[in-house]
Amino acid sequence: MICGMGMYYPTDIESGKTLCLECEWLSDVHERTCAQCGARIYQRKPMSLLRTWSYTIAALLFLIPANLLPMMIITKLGIDEGNTILEGVIYFVRYGEMSIGIIIFIASIIVPLFKISALFFLLVIAQFGIVEQAKNGVRLFRLIERIGKWSLLDIFVVAIMIAMVQFQNLASVKAGGAAFAFGVAVFLTMMATEAFDPRLMFDKEKT
Amino acid sequence: MKSKTLLYQSACKECGVVLNYNKSDTYHHFYCPRCGALVYASGERFIRVIVMALSALIAFFPTFFMPILTLEMADQTVSTTLVGVVMHIFDEGNPAIALMVGITGMIIPVAMMTLLLLMLVPLHFKQRPLHLKALFQIYSSLRRWGMAEVYLISIPVSIIKLQTMGDLSIDPGFYLFFYFLICFYICIVWFNPDDLWHGHVLSD
Known part of the structure; x- marks a missing residue:
């Protein structure tokens, strides 16, 4: 395996080692638990690609109701008013809160979509062994690992709104179907990121 | 070796x-x-991490009882605490959302700080902590599921949403939660798990 400036890097597979992902202790490949912290160790995450594919596809499916159903239902003087994610963004823009509108738009629409397409890209790299893209892939992986949780922002906002606005007949807020679907979708993308083993993108090099 | x-x-x-x-x-x-x-x-020295974890926990527990926001609307007042948010959604029939918010926004960050103290305080006094391996495994599995910072940013966003509905005031609980988060964040950045095993404390 030749990389970059013609430097040779032995991998853990080539040197018969297994890395503990919890504490970074390097064990012999025959070991089943980490000698340092006691965690179960695997040379590569077990069934990584299969699990990542499933979580990613499931997340994509959950995004559909998440964007079509109302996120929260505001009842004002007996009149129900549902708000989807996109309507929430438009609400902020219309009331002059451009920056908040953009934050919600990025957190709840751009980030989930970007994460899911990035995951598909990573899966294709690992599945078909497109090693030339591995370095780009690992950069993308680091990015989605970092931004993943911010898509839950809207769920927290809905939660606070529900708790704050409870004035019986005057005004009240209830969670809509999208809140649940969206929360599940975000969790699934986070689980997909956790199930994905970025080393699989580099591994194909030896064949 | x-x-x-x-x-x-x-x-x-x-x-x-x-x-x-x-x-x-x-x-x-x-x-x-x-x-x-x-x-x-x-990583930073354990004593600094311990101090930060302690101040995070000390700031956190009052926020259980202190209101974060108060909304006034036509003579009615509603104020809510962090826990109140979760309880209310639970009662309202959305246990899944309540659990999501409660676990990721509060329980995991507090658990992480407590685990850090359980691991680091004995190490600071040059003792081997009880169940160090088990504590560390729980800590590292919780690491990516703590979302207190997301909870924090969601509060100003809700403030702007709520302002159009009535008179809104920000209560001390919000500032304490903010302080908790800063300490929590510094703690996570300063603590290097490597030091648990390779630190000077254990080698002598």
Whole structure:
């Protein structure tokens, strides 16, 4: 395996080692638990690609109701008013809160979509062994690992709104179907990121 | 392990390259030569992490009882605490959302701070902590599920949403929660899990 400036890097597979992902202790490949912290160790995450594919596809499916159903239902003087994610963004823009509108738009629409397409890209790299893209892939992986949780922002906002606005007949807020679907979708993308083993993108090099 | 040199062997978590680095140099960050992943980040001394974890916990417990926001609308007042938010959604028939918010926004951050203290306080006094391996495994599995910072940012967003509905005031609970988060964040950044095993404390 030749990389970059013609430097040779032995991998853990080539040197018969297994890395503990919890504490970074390097064990012999025959070991089943980490000698340092006691965690179960695997040379590569077990069934990584299969699990990542499933979580990613499931997340994509959950995004559909998440964007079509109302996120929260505001009842004002007996009149129900549902708000989807996109309507929430438009609400902020219309009331002059451009920056908040953009934050919600990025957190709840751009980030989930970007994460899911990035995951598909990573899966294709690992599945078909497109090693030339591995370095780009690992950069993308680091990015989605970092931004993943911010898509839950809207769920927290809905939660606070529900708790704050409870004035019986005057005004009240209830969670809509999208809140649940969206929360599940975000969790699934986070689980997909956790199930994905970025080393699989580099591994194909030896064949 | 074979010799007494300070060369430490590990591998990159993200591309699998075997790495050798000098363990005695604990003041620099190391990046993987092939994929650029952060391999080793230097940590602060345990005592500093302990102080931060303690101040985070001390700031957190009052926020259970202190209101974060108060909304006034046509002579009616509603004020809510962090726990109140979760309880109310639970009562309203959305247990899944309540659990999501409660666990990721509060329980995990507090659990992480408590675990840090359980691991680091004995180590600071040069004792081997009870169940260190088990505590560390719980800590590292919780690491990516704590979302207190998301909860924090959601509060100003809700403030702007709520302002159009009535008179809104920000209560002390919000500031305490903010303080908790800053301490929590500093704690996570300062603590280097490597030090648990390779720290000077255990080697002598």
